Amino acid sequence: MSEAEAEAVGREEVWIEKYRPTSFDDIVGHEDIVERLRSYVSRNELSHMLFSGPAGTGKTTSAVTIAHELYGEDWQEHFLELNASDERGIDVVRDRIKSFARTSFGGVDYRIIFLDEADALTSDAQSALRRTMEQFSNNVRFILSCNYSSQIIDPIQSRCAVFRFSPLSDAAVEEEIRHIADVEGIELTEDGVDALVYAADGDMRKAINGLQAASITGSVVDEAAVFEITSTARPEEIQTMVESALGGDFTASRSKLDELLTDEGIAGGDVINQIHRSVWEFGLDDEQAVRVLDRVGETDYRITQGANERVQLEAMLASLALGK
Numbered sequence: 275m276s277e278a279e280a281e282a283v284g285r286e287e288v289w290i291e292k293y294r295p296t297s298f299d300d301i302v303g304h305e306d307i308v309e310r311l312r313s314y315v316s317r318n319e320l321s322h323m324l325f326s327g328p329a330g331t332g333k334t335t336s337a338v339t340i341a342h343e344l345y346g347e348d349w350q351e352h353f354l355e356l357n358a359s360d361e362r363g364i365d366v367v368r369d370r371i372k373s374f375a376r377t378s379f380g381g382v383d384y385r386i387i388f389l390d391e392a393d394a395l396t397s398d399a400q401s402a403l404r405r406t407m408e409q410f411s412n413n414v415r416f417i418l419s420c421n422y423s424s425q426i427i428d429p430i431q432s433r434c435a436v437f438r439f440s441p442l443s444d445a446a447v448e449e450e451i452r453h454i455a456d457v458e459g460i461e462l463t464e465d466g467v468d469a470l471v472y473a474a475d476g477d478m479r480k481a482i483n484g485l486q487a488a489s490i491t492g493s494v495v496d497e498a499a500v501f502e503i504t505s506t507a508r509p510e511e512i513q514t515m516v517e518s519a520l521g522g523d524f525t526a527s528r529s530k531l532d533e534l535l536t537d538e539g540i541a542g543g544d545v546i547n548q549i550h551r552s553v554w555e556f557g558l559d560d561e562q563a564v565r566v567l568d569r570v571g572e573t574d575y576r577i578t579q580g581a582n583e584r585v586q587l588e589a590m591l592a593s594l595a596l597g598k
Contacts, residue, residue, distance in 0.1 A: 303446035326423035327439030330477030375410040392418040393425035441476020469500035524595035542583025
């Protein structure tokens with residue numbers, strides 16, 4: 275295979291899977307959590323566990339790594355992964371989970387059932403799962419993953435060791451994308467790194483996907499390529515829009531919003547999220563910052579309830595321009 279063909283094959287791979295850690299040494303960020311998990315595995319004393327936190331922070335990776343560390347090359351024989359958002363009813367607990375738990379096996383003390391997005395399970399399914407966790411605790415360990423632990427019933431939470439995954443630090447994201455860029459032979463500029471870290475907002479998957487997508491568009495991954503491919507507004511554009519509104523210039527503020535939504539194709543929800551992330555970086559006084567956050571919260575609620583994004587965002591800017 276020629277060098278060009280090898281590079282083409284490398285580009286066809288999904289990097290979030292290609293660079294998914296298979297050992298604790300490869301996991302970046304969450305050092306305290308990794309140390310606790312390493313201790314569990316080294317003593318072979320795994321309990322039921324609940325991983326809670328935002329997307330792209332290492333919950334699935336940690337579960338798969340535990341299986342790799344415990345079972346080696348045979349890990350897939352002793353590891354069942356289910357996505358509760360696809361199969362959220364009681365039948366998945368009664369059928370697939372119980373069937374796997376009952377299956378005979380040899381050579382290991384217990385098997386692992388990883389239930390991703392467990393907060394999507396119905397209440398009845400969670401109640402059935404609680405009973406299943408008790409019934410098969412001698413030969414099965416459950417690892418539940420969720421975005422919001424408050425959606426998991428208390429009887430399940432009390433049976434699990436809870437690990438809370440916070441968004442990854444900028445340093446951890448930067449370390450990983452620089453490593454991948456080096457391995458893949460990608461020219462990554464400093465402003466490109468900063469843009470990937472900003473766009474990711476603590477989500478490693480988003481950072482790696484952004485790097486792979488931007489690397490396909492050209493030989494150099496820079497700020498312009500990253501913001502274009504990830505449909506992310508530059509922080510200065512968000513700042514200009516908000517400051518224009520606060521200064522009473524609704525027309526200029528609305529024009530910048532139209533540019534973001536129409537020309538750059540950024541979703542209204544993403545605009546709201548970026549305003550929320552950046553409001554304390556605008557140099558606003560406390561009263562202005564509080565007013566912006568109050569309007570952002572109200573607008574976000576209305577959009578999530580199904581209201582028109584453009585109308586609500588323009589109403590938000592109009593309210594800021596009027597000083598209300």
